[in-house]
Amino acid sequence: MTAHGDTHEHHEPGLQHQFEDMHQQEESVSIGMWAFLAQEIMFFGGLFTAYLVFRWRFPMAFAAGSNHLDEFMGGLNTLVLIVSSLTMALTVYYAQKGNRTLQVVMIVLTMLFGATFLGVKAIEYTDKYNHGLVPVTGWNKKVKEDVSAPHVTEQDCTQVGHGDGDDHYVNPKGEFQWKDCSLVKLAQDHNYLTEDEKIGYFTNGEIDANKFRDKVRLFYYIYFVMTGLHALHMIIGLGVMLWLLWKAWIGTFGPKYYAPVEISGLYWHFVDIVWIFLFPLLYLLGRHFLH
Amino acid sequence: MQEVSAISGNSVPADEPKLNYINNGHTLKSWLLTKDHKRIALMYLVSVSAFFLMGGIYAGFIRLELLTPASDLLETATYNKVFTQHGILMVFFFLIPAIPAILGNFLLPLMIGAKDLALPRINLLSLYIYWIGGIITLWALMQGGVDTGWTFYTPYSTTFSNSYVMAVGIGVFINGFSSILTGLNFIVSIHTMRAPGMTWFRLPLFVWAHYATSLVMILGTPVVAITILLVAIERFARIGIFDPAIGGDPILFQHLFWFYSHPAVYIMILPGMGVISEVIAGFSRKRIFGYEFVAFSSIAIAVFGFLVWGHHMFVSGQSIFAGLVFSFLSMVVAVPSAIKTFNWTATMYKGSISYDTPMLYAIGFLGLFLIGGLTGLFLGSVGLTVHLTDTYFVVAHFHYVMVGGQVIAYLAGIHYWWPKMTGRMYSEFWGKISAMLIFVGFNLTFFPQFILGYMGMPRRYASYPEELQVLNIFSTAGASVLGFGLVMPVVYLIHSLFYGKKAADNPWMHPGLEWRTSSPPPTENFKEMPVVTWEAYDFGEESGLDLEDARKREAVTI
Ligand SMILES: [Cu+2]
Numbered sequence: 001m002t003a004h005g006d007t008h009e010h011h012e013p014g015l016q017h018q019f020e021d022m023h024q025q026e027e028s029v030s031i032g033m034w035a036f037l038a039q040e041i042m043f044f045g046g047l048f049t050a051y052l053v054f055r056w057r058f059p060m061a062f063a064a065g066s067n068h069l070d071e072f073m074g075g076l077n078t079l080v081l082i083v084s085s086l087t088m089a090l091t092v093y094y095a096q097k098g099n100r101t102l103q104v105v106m107i108v109l110t111m112l113f114g115a116t117f118l119g120v121k122a123i124e125y126t127d128k129y130n131h132g133l134v135p136v137t138g139w140n141k142k143v144k145e146d147v148s149a150p151h152v153t154e155q156d157c158t159q160v161g162h163g164d165g166d167d168h169y170v171n172p173k174g175e176f177q178w179k180d181c182s183l184v185k186l187a188q189d190h191n192y193l194t195e196d197e198k199i200g201y202f203t204n205g206e207i208d209a210n211k212f213r214d215k216v217r218l219f220y221y222i223y224f225v226m227t228g229l230h231a232l233h234m235i236i237g238l239g240v241m242l243w244l245l246w247k248a249w250i251g252t253f254g255p256k257y258y259a260p261v262e263i264s265g266l267y268w269h270f271v272d273i274v275w276i277f278l279f280p281l282l283y284l285l286g287r288h289f290l291h
Numbered sequence: 292m293q294e295v296s297a298i299s300g301n302s303v304p305a306d307e308p309k310l311n312y313i314n315n316g317h318t319l320k321s322w323l324l325t326k327d328h329k330r331i332a333l334m335y336l337v338s339v340s341a342f343f344l345m346g347g348i349y350a351g352f353i354r355l356e357l358l359t360p361a362s363d364l365l366e367t368a369t370y371n372k373v374f375t376q377h378g379i380l381m382v383f384f385f386l387i388p389a390i391p392a393i394l395g396n397f398l399l400p401l402m403i404g405a406k407d408l409a410l411p412r413i414n415l416l417s418l419y420i421y422w423i424g425g426i427i428t429l430w431a432l433m434q435g436g437v438d439t440g441w442t443f444y445t446p447y448s449t450t451f452s453n454s455y456v457m458a459v460g461i462g463v464f465i466n467g468f469s470s471i472l473t474g475l476n477f478i479v480s481i482h483t484m485r486a487p488g489m490t491w492f493r494l495p496l497f498v499w500a501h502y503a504t505s506l507v508m509i510l511g512t513p514v515v516a517i518t519i520l521l522v523a524i525e526r527f528a529r530i531g532i533f534d535p536a537i538g539g540d541p542i543l544f545q546h547l548f549w550f551y552s553h554p555a556v557y558i559m560i561l562p563g564m565g566v567i568s569e570v571i572a573g574f575s576r577k578r579i580f581g582y583e584f585v586a587f588s589s590i591a592i593a594v595f596g597f598l599v600w601g602h603h604m605f606v607s608g609q610s611i612f613a614g615l616v617f618s619f620l621s622m623v624v625a626v627p628s629a630i631k632t633f634n635w636t637a638t639m640y641k642g643s644i645s646y647d648t649p650m651l652y653a654i655g656f657l658g659l660f661l662i663g664g665l666t667g668l669f670l671g672s673v674g675l676t677v678h679l680t681d682t683y684f685v686v687a688h689f690h691y692v693m694v695g696g697q698v699i700a701y702l703a704g705i706h707y708w709w710p711k712m713t714g715r716m717y718s719e720f721w722g723k724i725s726a727m728l729i730f731v732g733f734n735l736t737f738f739p740q741f742i743l744g745y746m747g748m749p750r751r752y753a754s755y756p757e758e759l760q761v762l763n764i765f766s767t768a769g770a771s772v773l774g775f776g777l778v779m780p781v782v783y784l785i786h787s788l789f790y791g792k793k794a795a796d797n798p799w800m801h802p803g804l805e806w807r808t809s810s811p812p813p814t815e816n817f818k819e820m821p822v823v824t825w826e827a828y829d830f831g832e833e834s835g836l837d838l839e840d841a842r843k844r845e846a847v848t849i
Binding site for chain 2: 016017018019020024027028029031032035036038039040042043044045046047049050053054057058135136137176196200211214215217218221222225
């Protein structure tokens with residue numbers, strides 16, 4: 001129960017008209033932020049559900065797709081975000097202490113880490129674009145066929161190894177490309193295939209490269225939607241930090257008023273935590289099938 | 292008018308016009324940039340009514356087309372668009388925001404004794420989001436509309452439909468955030484903005500109902516938002532998880548969609564239940580029977596509502612076991628609604644009932660909601676539903692809940708709080724006439740549809756066998772009466788704005804906090820912070836109501 005004082009004649013800095021005192025205001029914005037984060041969990045929850053359903057159905061396709069993500073880049077980004085969470089937490093700490101300089105420094109650092117994350121993500125996306133791993137037709141780099149090059153005979157897809165065929169890569173329409181179904185063969189030999197996979201990868205009992213490609217494409221679709229929405233949240237987070245930087249610069253926050261820093265921090269940590277779930281699910285699960 | 296101001300001279304001074312939220316600022320800017328929850332509620336009232344009108348026109352076309360067995364008025368493809376757009380406008384742009392965004396917005400701060408909602412700017416933002424979502428949807432409808440049904444079932448919506456699914460999807464997606472923000476605001480406000488002495492168990496049940504609604508809004512809406520976004524991306528990128536041709540799963544869409552859209556029917560009925568609790572207690576002048584039960588049944592509905600979505604998918608190939616569990620849980624979720632209905636009836640028992648317009652609506656609600664709820668049990672049982680799925684029985688069932696329940700409750704609420712919102716009294720005579728017309732017209736429209744559905748008439752078809760025509764004629768005739776009944780309040784309510792009697796601060800002599808400030812309320816809601824010392828629905832002397840004055844006023848106003 002919130003205790004209301006008498007109506008204040010003198011307004012505390014940052015106290016909005018609908019509130020009686022700072023305590024009530026802080027409690028309100030903090031509950032509001034938590035409710036918003038609950039909403040965010042359900043929002044991403046729909047995507048995680050979709051991921052789980054299809055991972056359950058087509059584990060080999062997901063493992064294959066997963067293997068083509070750069071775990072070094074993903075790991076680096078995880079590290080970057082964890083450190084940014086630290087600097088964010090320090091921002092809140094210095095705001096409470098009223099230390100303007102260190103507050104500003106920490107905000108700048110947090111933003112730097114956030115930007116680094118997005119930069120690394122951009123490099124990864126570009127790599128996918130160059131290798132025909134964007135699931136949308138026409139959104140990959142278009143590579144014309146080189147007529148002078150020696151003609152390469154179509155290989156059986158189970159024979160295509162990791163990294164093969166880079167020197168004669170052709171993709172005139174910018175389509176999603178996936179040639180390697182060695183994992184299906186492996187799983188078939190070891191009797192790993194799920195019921196859905198036995199239907200989903202095969203035509204007349206033969207491994208069907210196109211059908212397998214479509215399942216890997218599903219993985220990349222989910223990968224791009226999940227990381228894309230996450231990146232969008234990062235961009236919004238950077239916008240919030242910019243606003244915070246300005247507010248901190250003019251010395252708004254101190255021991256009495258730091259709620260905006262605190263709830264921005266909550267948001268930032270939330271976006272980090274989403275990544276903490278995305279990284280193992282997308283980059284790590286299933287890697288052992290090849291290594 | 293003179294008589295009223297003579298008696299309540301202390302509360303409504305005739306000489307100097309008091310500053311209230313309506314006349315405090317006349318510029319367009321003072322409305323568009325307002326942070327006042329009451330002004331935002333009024334702007335919602337106008338916008339939501341506009342969407343209701345459009346949805347209603349589509350409904351009119353549906354009923355006219357179904358007057359004859361052949362598809363003659365509309366081409367079948369047009370008919371598909373007409374019922375889809377009726378559904379989308381009514382569900383997303385009328386039923387969901389109607390009571391929370393209009394009445395909830397206006398009354399929640401007044402009822403808990405606050406100056407405003409906790410997050411006024413977020414509140415204004417939700418209105419703008421509603422407008423943006425609405426405009427995008429309307430634009431898409433003008434470009435050619437959608438024909439998927441309001442449920443956007445895949446893979447038709449993602450792969451085959453030749454209509455503006457993506458644009459409408461984006462409109463609905465954006466609109467979802469307006470309802471999320473409203474829910475968020477309510478939850479925060481109920482937690483932190485209650486006046487001194489306003490404990491949780493002194494809250495009006497309207498507030499409890501809105502708390503439960505807000506939970507559903509926050510936890511359910513994002514799921515449908517992401518789902519519809521995925522449909523839009525899938526259409527746009529020609530790749531996605533719902534397309535069975537490449538290993539996607541159209542049933543997954545139904546799971547995700549109904550995970551929200553079943554709870555969403557509680558977004559559409561819980562606030563109505565809140566209104567009914569207020570009106571029935573008020574016009575029976577009796578503390579509501581089993582306050583705690585009614586309060587917690589709202590929360591129970593919100594929680595259990597999340598566990599029953601599979602009853603929309605009994606025939607979509609989900610496992611028999613899942614079907615049985617969902618069927619059982621659907622029976623369970625009916626219990627809290629039944630508790631409410633019993634308690635409302637028990638509240639009226641030995642109450643001193645007066646049959647003012649809001650009460651007429653509320654009594655109508657009891658009967659219609661009862662039918663709507665009980666036929667829901669038919670549809671929730673795995674066996675029977677195989678016969679009834681996708682027939683007019685379903686259509687009749689949810690219209691009994693959505694229109695017979697929510698729309699009637701909405702009208703009850705609008706009439707009940709109209710004096711508070713506008714400071715004017717409407718004509719009781721026309722109010723009563725329209726309440727009765729709506730009740731009769733509604734039953735005439737939808738009761739035949741139960742029989743039609745049971746006889747096997749499928750929904751969503753522009754034509755039907757000739758032997759079903761008589762009942763369809765009844766239904767269309769009823770729709771005309773219903774439509775006429777619904778236009779009447781628009782006329783006499785607008786009339787009352789200019790020529791209506793000035794309303795007293797507490798025209799019904801009810802104890803709620805919203806009646807203890809002037810009509811219309813000042814911008815800051817209360818002259819000074821109210822301190823609550825009485826229990827909810829306390830019609831006795833302890834609530835500080837002057838009953839002698841109440842009796843005198845009743846003698847004058849009737
Ligand atoms: Cu349902």
